[in-house]
Amino acid sequence: MKTRFLIPVLLVLLAFALSGSDCLLYEKVLDVVFLHSTCVDFEQIEDSEEFTTPQTVDYADEIDGILEDNDIEKSDISAAHVVSASYEVTDFTVPATHDDWDISGEITVRRIDVAGPTATIVEYTSQSVAAALGTRTPATLVQQGVDLLNDALDDYLAGEMPVLEFAVVSETGDVDPAPSPSDVMEFDWTACIAFHIVAAVATDTPDPFGGYEATP
């Protein structure tokens, strides 16, 4: 008899303790940050120190992929911005007459879906090609290029489909020693722009004792 009485009492106690604020799950809205790098591969086979190597990136398509992978709607995004840049030499053919190339120059960016200026996004000075082989090297960002990319992100959020052209630009005096038809500079490298996409996401979160004060 006592046992039959005790069971409902204990259940009520258990249920009461578990339902400190009505339920186990609470809907919480939190800012989720997605880190993504847009990377562009460049192949340099140069017999002169003056060259321009362009590559096209469908920026909108890349961001669409991030949203799809993470099950996020474009309308959930509250901000998107450039974080940093880096580059890495992925393949290097050591020249016959010397060990390395010392390169300076810049990477430019422009929109090709709309008319607009070309802006420098990354500058590099006296970079040893051999030293950058297999090493992700932080790059110096340039404000005009960052602004162009941030504007492209804003335009994407506004419904546009930005397409970008990145280009490696080298001019006279930028490569030491200067390449020539008999001393061709040959290496592959990847330049990456890291950016954050911030999305406000509502999620059901277990907070079983949500109504109670902190454990001392």
Next chain:
Amino acid sequence: MRCQTGLMVAMLAVAMLLVAVPACAQIADQLSAYTGANAEGYLQPLADAFGADLNSNWYHSAHIAVDGFHWGIEFPVMGVIFSDDVATFDATTQDGFTPEQTVEAPTVVGDGGSITVDGDANSQFTFPGGFDLNSFGMTVPQIRLGNYMGTEAVIRYFAIDMGDVEIGNIGLFGFGVRHSISQYMEPDFPIDMAAGLMYQSFTLGDDFIDATAFTLGIQVSKSYGWIEPYGGVSYDMFSMDVSYESDEESVEMTLDSESSVHLTLGVALGIKPVMANFEYNLASTSSFGFGLYIGM
């Protein structure tokens, strides 16, 4: 009636574990923005709470009969209420962001809003928000079997394949042994005393979380009919390996909660075959527990 009671509590136990899984998928997303010390700082309060919960509420009496068949089906609930001082941590910008800056950013239990700082050339770095959690709780079915020469075994087990849910499978296995000390005392020794240890292993997803907990200690209790106060002192250890992807690169880290001495004070209520308990655990991360037990 007894069967319905057990079923209801079992369903509650399963529900508590299942509701945690979608949140774990979201935690993996949040972690993807972090590596190294930032990821550890972000996740540490949850690891501490998880370790505290695993290492508590696995006994509710120090009385272990010397022999005879004894069994129990138990549904312990363990919880931690987070204090404000674990809601933030010192986070430092990463991923080549310049200049390097350190700010007070939300941990996994902190505020849901992100924090953004400005850098060189109009670049910006955003620290993700937390889940605005006030508490962490868990339960797992537990079986107690014995006794042989004053020794009993405790088994915790739960496993489920979450199918198409992003995070995958969830599983917990624990095995503990307790031995009566008071059987070696004089018959008029006033209290029951036991010593025991328990090992537990928890996995979530293929590799997302792999945690182990170990506790070793002594317990005392004194029965006054339907009420039995109990207590214990133990030494706890907890380690949690976390594996996730950040910017398409695999990140692996180990979170070690502070190994600590753990003091338990509690009371068991009821008359067999149905009993309940309530306890408080004072440790580096303090926790509380309660539960319902059926057995003889």
